[in-house]
Amino acid sequence: MERVRFGIIGCGLMGKEFASAAARWCHLSARIAKPEIVAICDQNEEAMAWFEEHVDTIVFKTKDYKELLARDDVDAVYCALPHNLHGVVYSDIINAGKHLLGEKPFGIDKTDNEKILDALKAHPEVVVRCASEFPYYPACQELIRWIKEGRFGKIMEVHTGINHSSDMDLDKPINWKRMIKINGEYGCMGDLGIHTQHVPFRMGWKPKRVYASLSNIATERYDRTGKKVPCETWDNATLTCEMKADNGDEFPVYFEMKRMKPGATNEWYIQVDGLKCSAKFSTTDPNAFYYTESWGKEQGWCRVGVGYKSMIPTITASIFEFGFTDAILQMWAAFMMEIEGKTPEFGCFTPQESALSHKLLTAALRSHKEKCAVEIEA
Numbered sequence: 342m343e344r345v346r347f348g349i350i351g352c353g354l355m356g357k358e359f360a361s362a363a364a365r366w367c368h369l370s371a372r373i374a375k376p377e378i379v380a381i382c383d384q385n386e387e388a389m390a391w392f393e394e395h396v397d398t399i400v401f402k403t404k405d406y407k408e409l410l411a412r413d414d415v416d417a418v419y420c421a422l423p424h425n426l427h428g429v430v431y432s433d434i435i436n437a438g439k440h441l442l443g444e445k446p447f448g449i450d451k452t453d454n455e456k457i458l459d460a461l462k463a464h465p466e467v468v469v470r471c472a473s474e475f476p477y478y479p480a481c482q483e484l485i486r487w488i489k490e491g492r493f494g495k496i497m498e499v500h501t502g503i504n505h506s507s508d509m510d511l512d513k514p515i516n517w518k519r520m521i522k523i524n525g526e527y528g529c530m531g532d533l534g535i536h537t538q539h540v541p542f543r544m545g546w547k548p549k550r551v552y553a554s555l556s557n558i559a560t561e562r563y564d565r566t567g568k569k570v571p572c573e574t575w576d577n578a579t580l581t582c583e584m585k586a587d588n589g590d591e592f593p594v595y596f597e598m599k600r601m602k603p604g605a606t607n608e609w610y611i612q613v614d615g616l617k618c619s620a621k622f623s624t625t626d627p628n629a630f631y632y633t634e635s636w637g638k639e640q641g642w643c644r645v646g647v648g649y650k651s652m653i654p655t656i657t658a659s660i661f662e663f664g665f666t667d668a669i670l671q672m673w674a675a676f677m678m679e680i681e682g683k684t685p686e687f688g689c690f691t692p693q694e695s696a697l698s699h700k701l702l703t704a705a706l707r708s709h710k711e712k713c714a715v716e717i718e719a
């Protein structure tokens with residue numbers, strides 16, 4: 342099987358998820374080029390030590406990502422760094438001629454995102470995508486097929502979101518994701534926004550106008566020394582967005598991105614309400630696909646257990662269940678197919694979609710500040 346030699350820049354939470362997905366490539370029954378992690382970079386020795394213990398293909402480690410990029414034995418990079426580093430590091434990766442799977446928000450702000458897209462214009466030979474794994478749940482893939490097949494009839498509205506509750510613990514210490522200078526002005530929208538946009542944008546629904554409600558609920562948190570410091574970022578965001586589909590239909594899409602939603606643990610969902618029927622998927626019931634049947638003039642919700650019917654076939658039988666790490670593996674397999682020049686049924690979030698994401702989130706910040714709906718530039 343063909344191999345693509347990878348460097349990882351940023352060996353934290355998400356870097357490890359990639360290492361785990363690469364380690365179980367045998368799980369896929371489709372023949373797709375295998376990522377082989379040969380080089381790692383992190384400023385923290387401890388983070389790299391985990392990789393040295395668990396990944397036996399590593400031949401190089403460094404604290405300076407430029408040394409990793411200078412290596413001929415690195416074909417592609419997974420970059421999972423704090424947001425303030427995306428603009429410069431992603432551009433350097435692309436300019437070094439390496440394929441890139443970068444992380445959201447793909448630039449700390451719109452200006453940073455534009456720099457990354459400029460670098461890509463000069464290097465069209467590299468494949469660049471942004472990580473977004475939730476749409477790969479089989480039940481969500483089923484919902485996407487229903488949209489493509491027009492089974493909802495005229496779409497009336499769409500609700501989509503991702504919510505967490507761990508910040509409800511006011512004693513949870515502050516980290517970089519709650520600091521504007523590292524996480525960015527977008528706050529929770531930068532962290533969570535792309536997760537909610539992947540399906541709507543891919544369905545060709547373009548945001549035209551947005552009204553944003555943003556809340557900074559926990560205004561202070563403890564730092565590592567136990568001192569209370571300002572916690573400036575937006576905790577919760579709700580965007581009411583007027584979207585236009587390729588067929589000219591317009592309907593609202595409600596985006597919910599919350600760090601403080603009671604009871605939610607990485608809860609991602611999407612619901613499409615149409616005139617003919619509606620359907621929904623949520624990671625709180627990960628194997629279920631819900632849809633409505635008309636019962637006379639009334640509608641009733643039906644639940645089907647979809648099981649492990651993944652977009653890219655695996656060794657797991659369809660009678661079993663699918664979870665978060667399976668979604669990560671599917672996303673990686675889709676990215677590797679794109680590197681191979683193949684077209685997966687549902688591809689990874691593109692740089693062009695990230696540009697749209699930044700236009701939407703920049704407009705959302707203005708909307709909240711000026712307390713009005715804001716047009717989104719075409």
Ligand SMILES: NC(=O)c1ccc[n+]([C@@H]2O[C@H](COP(=O)([O-])OP(=O)(O)OC[C@H]3O[C@@H](n4cnc5c(N)ncnc54)[C@H](O)[C@@H]3O)[C@@H](O)[C@H]2O)c1
Binds near residue numbers: 351384404472531
């Ligand atoms: N796809 C997802 O579901 C998902 C989930 C969480 C985070 N993320 C994204 O992943 C990215 C990283 O988040 P994380 O949660 O893994 O963060 P993290 O803090 O766990 O890891 C970041 C790593 O980068 C290292 N680092 C910082 N500055 C560096 C530098 N200059 N050079 C080299 N290494 C450096 C840190 O030491 C740390 O190990 C962010 O863009 C975040 O939005 C994605």
